[in-house]
Amino acid sequence: MKKYFIDRVAPKEERSLFTLVENRTAHSFDTCELNLFETHQSAENVNLMFDHFVLTSMLSGKKVMKLPEKKPFDYLPGESVILPPGELMSIDFPEARERNPTQCLALTISDDVIKKTMDNLNDLHPKAQTWGAWTIDASIFHLTNNMELADTINRIIRITKSEQGKVKDLMVELTLREMLIRLMQTQARVLFEESYNILSASNALANAIQYIKVNLRSKIDMNKLSDQACMSRASFFKKFKETMGITPAQYILKSRLQLAQDHLKSQYISISEACYSSGFENVSHFTKCFKQEVGMTPREWQLSNT
Structure with a gap:
């Protein structure tokens, strides 16, 4: 699916850099610190560690990330990585150059604001029974x-640049708390997309998602879908949106578009075949939705992926 990118920052001129590898610019607030790291030459095995929970997002270039007990992976723009306090990163910069630096944002977040956000959600807006509690899952650490x-991260950057005085700290904290909610919703979508079959016997939301996946190629009855979660239609829609960050209808659409992409990986399938076999009833509507979600038409995507 389409990646959403964090706004790139204008690179520093070389004469203003303290170092060519992971040159750091920091902006400190009451609840977090926003760091921009720039690397202007290729390097290997650069170590970095933070004392607080950190969300990092790639702005430009490429890193190879090596984390304890995990396989190395490419880290690219449009992606974020979260890390607990004290976890050592070893980083390679294979493509960093003087005129094309690798840029990465690192947002370290205080324990207090994380606890306050999760406590408020669990007290005032708890998830439905069996759906789990509001929490950040350290195992889901590499995200698209x-x-x-992306919008909440970009807003924190814009507030950093444009606002002044103590109101700036308040605006950052409010946006930061929203970002934490978006992070947990993003993790929930990853978790249920990957594990709904395993979780369906004990988790009502996973059971509803399994129903969606099984019936994706046909019209889905929203009342029957709510029944799978053992909830009224209104309650199910409300709790689904809170937990996943999107409505059931939006999730169904995204799932159908992903299925269509799977079909279009074959050069022998037509656009109309991909459309109807993915649960769409109209080629024009399918093409419009596909372009909005993926960023190109079905034909363009097929030609670039076969």
Whole structure:
């Protein structure tokens, strides 16, 4: 699916850099610290560690991330990585150059604001029974940015640049708390997309998602879908949106578009075949939705992926 990117920052001129590798610019607030790291030459095995929970997002270039007990992976723009306090990163910069630096944002977040956000959610807006509690899952650490998560990160950057005085700290904290909610919603979508089959016997939301996946190629009855979660239609829609960050209808659409992409990986399938076999009833509507979600038409996507 389409990646959403964090706004790139204008690179520093070389004469203003303290170092060519992971040159750091920091902006401190009451609840977090926003760091911009720039690397202007290729390097290997650069170590970095933070004392607080950190959300990092790639702005430009490429890193190879090596984390304890995990396989190395490419880290690219449009992606974010979260890390607990004290976790050592070893980083390679294979493509960093003087005129094309690698840029990464690192947002360290105080324990207090994380606890306050999760406590408020669990007290005032608890998830439905069996759906789990509001929490940040350290095992889901490498994420593709969706629109909602990228938007909150970009707003924190804009507030840093444009606001002055103590109101700036308040605006950052409010946006930061929204970002934490978007992060947990993004993780929930990853978790249920990958594990709904395993969780369906004990988790009512996973059971509803399994119903969606099984019936994706046909018209889905929203009342029957709510029944799978053992909830009224209104309650199910409300709790689904709170937990996943999107409505059931939006989730169904995204799932159908992903299925269509799977079909279009074959050069022998037509656009109309991909449309109807993915649960769409109209090729024109399918093409419009596909372009909005993926950023190109079905034909363009097929030609670039076969």
